[in-house]
Amino acid sequence: MSAGAHGTPLFQARGLVKRFGGLIAANDVSIDVAPGEVHALIGPNGAGKSTLVNLVSGLLPLDAGSIVLDGADITRATPHARVRAGLARCFQVTSIFAGDTVRDNLLLAVQAHAGSSFRFFADRARESELAERAQALARKVGLEDALDRVAGTLPHGAQRKLDVALALAARPKLLLLDEPMAGMGPEDSARMVELVRQLREETAILLIEHDMDAVFQLADRISVLVYGTVLTSGDAEHVKGHPKVQAVYLGTEDTA
């Protein structure tokens, strides 16, 4: 599959540059995601993946470059404005209120994103609609049996799923998944792979992930970042077979 096989990009980052003093953490990085595509970003430690995630989600200001989502220029938009424009990010469970139940976490999230669409509903109708949305999100990520559990007492894998559900509450066009498998055992990882596979039906995904098996299973396209530069982009076969990738990255990983 060629890079252009997915048609017009939904998300387009062009020529992103970020310097920290004399260090260039993002050096003219261009990356796009087509509708329905899972585009994975991999690279060795210090390659600039976190920097890129922070540039895309608006937590770090750019030195140069542009970012367009679904035709809207969000280059200078605040993180909140980016979420409103359709870009949601998973924050590695830091967005979870650990002392609240799964249900209350989800209710808060759907409420926050309900916006003006509920203006004309009576209070009770609004409440039941929100409760239904919260329940639907729990179902989507496989947490329907945990709705009344206190979020902080859930196992790690379930907390990651809740984190994904909280991001989905924003009904994103592009979901930024920052190491969703981090700290997971093989069973939880396999479940997360399944979940991400289902999610692609409703949102495009930019996936940053260290777990190579997961990346190779999920990604339509993989971009390899090295020293703040995209070394190459292509499907799993292309990336696995690229001599420079093997030298700088895959050679140190178990890719069997």
Ligand SMILES: Nc1ncnc2c1ncn2[C@@H]1O[C@H](COP(=O)(O)OP(=O)(O)OP(=O)(O)O)[C@@H](O)[C@H]1O
């Ligand atoms: N706030 C900062 N100030 C100065 N240097 C930084 C800052 N953030 C990142 N860097 C540097 O920028 C480079 C890219 O770091 P970044 O964390 O983006 O890489 P990464 O690919 O996410 O690494 P890892 O896989 O280890 O998380 C590194 O050399 C890092 O030391």
